Amino acid sequence: MSPFMQTLRASSHGLALFLAACTSAAQAAPYVMFRDAGCGCCHQWAEHVRSSMKTEVVMREDVPMPEVKAAMGVPAALVSCHxxxxxxxxxxxxxxxxxIERLLRERPADVKGLAVAGMPMGSPGMEMGNQTEPYDVIAFGDFGTRVFAHYD
Structure with a gap:
C-alpha cells in the first residue's frame, strides 16, 4: 500500500472502507485520480493523460477532496480540482x-509531486480554442516549491 493510502486511512475512519475497496484498484492501475463529481475538466485532463501515456486512470469521486489533498501533502497555494x-x-x-513522464523518467528524490495551481486556460483539459495563458508546473516537496516547467 502506498504511503498516501496509509496516511489517508489513518486520517479518517470514514475512509477506511473506501481504501479497502480502492486498494485493489490502485494495484491494478498505477494512476489513481481523485476528483469532485461535478467537475467536467477533470474528464478532459484524464483523457489527455490516457492518450499521452497509454495508461488506465481510475477516477474516485467518493472521497472528500480536501482530505485527499491534505493527506497527499499538496500545498494550499497549489490546489486545483483533481x-x-x-x-x-x-x-x-x-x-x-x-x-509527468519527465518526473517518472528523472525521479528526483526530493520531489513529492507536481502541480499546476488553479485551472489555467490552455492547460491540458482547459483548452478554449486559441486562448491560452502562461502557467508554471511546480515541483513540491520538503524543500518547498520550485518551477519544474513553464508554459507560454
Missing part, C-alpha cells in the same frame, strides 16, 4: 502528461 497518485508521486491539477 489529484492523482502516480508511482508514489502526487500530481495536482492540469499538469501536462509530458511533465
Amino acid at each position: 489529484t492523482m497518485e502516480v508511482e508514489g508521486y502526487v500530481i495536482e491539477g492540469h499538469v501536462p502528461a509530458r511533465e
Whole structure:
C-alpha cells in the first residue's frame, strides 16, 4: 500500500472502507485520480493523460477532496480540482502528461509531486480554442516549491 493510502486511512475512519475497496484498484492501475463529481475538466485532463501515456486512470469521486489533498501533502497555494497518485508521486491539477513522464523518467528524490495551481486556460483539459495563458508546473516537496516547467 502506498504511503498516501496509509496516511489517508489513518486520517479518517470514514475512509477506511473506501481504501479497502480502492486498494485493489490502485494495484491494478498505477494512476489513481481523485476528483469532485461535478467537475467536467477533470474528464478532459484524464483523457489527455490516457492518450499521452497509454495508461488506465481510475477516477474516485467518493472521497472528500480536501482530505485527499491534505493527506497527499499538496500545498494550499497549489490546489486545483483533481489529484492523482502516480508511482508514489502526487500530481495536482492540469499538469501536462509530458511533465509527468519527465518526473517518472528523472525521479528526483526530493520531489513529492507536481502541480499546476488553479485551472489555467490552455492547460491540458482547459483548452478554449486559441486562448491560452502562461502557467508554471511546480515541483513540491520538503524543500518547498520550485518551477519544474513553464508554459507560454
